[in-house]
Amino acid sequence: MRPVLYLATQNKHKVEELSALLKHNFDIRDLSTLSLTEEIPETGKTLAENSLLKARYIAEKFQVICLADDSGLEVEALGGAPGVYSARYAGEPKDDLANLQLLLTNLSGISNRRARFVTVLTYYANNTYSSFEGEIQGNIVEAPRGTQGFGYDPVFQPEYETRTFAEMSLAEKNLIAHRARALEKFINYLDETQKCADE
Ligand code: ITT
Helix, strand or coil, X not given: CCCXXXXXXXXXXXXXXXXXXXXXXXXEECHHHCCCCCCCCCCCCCHHHHHHHHHHHHHHHHCCCEEEEEEEEEEHHHCCCEHXXXXXXXXXXXXXXXXXXXXXXXXXXXCCCEEEEEEEEEEEECCEEXXXXXXXXXXXXXXXXXXXXXXXXXXXXXXXXXXXXXXXCHHHHHHHCHHHHHHHHHHHHHHHHHHHHHC
16 A cells, blocks of 8 residues: 655645656645645745745644645846745735746846756655755746746746747656656655665
C-alpha cells in the first residue's frame, strides 16, 4: 500500500503538477480533505523558509506527512524580483494576471530578459524535515504566449526552447521544470532512505 502524502499547498495547479509525478510513490491528498479555513502563513524572507513554514503548519496542525512547495520567479534585470514575493507582486489579493502584466511593464525597454524559476520542496514527516531545490533558467518574452499552465508561464521561455511554458502540455513542462527538478531530488532521497531501511 502506498503511504498517504498531503500536499501543503492551496494552489490547484501545483497539486496537478506534483500529483502527476508522485502518484506512483504516494496516495496523494490535497488540502480539501482537511478542515483548513485559513490561509497558510507565509512570513519567511526566503523560499526555503516559506516552504518549511507551510510544511510544518500542515504537518503539525493535522498530524500528517506532507510536502510543501514554495516557488518564485527571479528576474536578473530586476535584481531577483519578484522572487519570494512572486505570488503577490502586484499586491493583495493574489492575482496571476496582474502580476504578469506588472512584470512586463517593469521590463519594458530592458533588453536583458534573463530569469529563472526556483522551487523549494519541503518534506515533513515525524517532526523532521528535508528540503529540495530545483531551478530552470530562461527568458521573459515580450508578450504572453499560450494558455496552459498558470502564473508566469505565458511569459517564461525556458532556455533551449522556442515555446513558453504556457505553450507546453503539463507532461512537457514536467520534463524540464523547476518543480519537477526539485521533485526528482526528493524521489532520489526517498529511494536512498528506503535502501538504508532495507539494509
Ligand atoms: P501555495 O503557497 O498555497 O503553495 P501560491 O500560489 O501562493 O500557493 P507560492 O507562494 O509558491 O504559491 O507563490 C509562487 C507564485 O509564483 C505563484 O502564485 C505563481 O504565480 C508563480 N509560480 C510558481 N510556480 C510557477 C510555475 O511553475 N509556473 C508559473 N508561475 C509559477
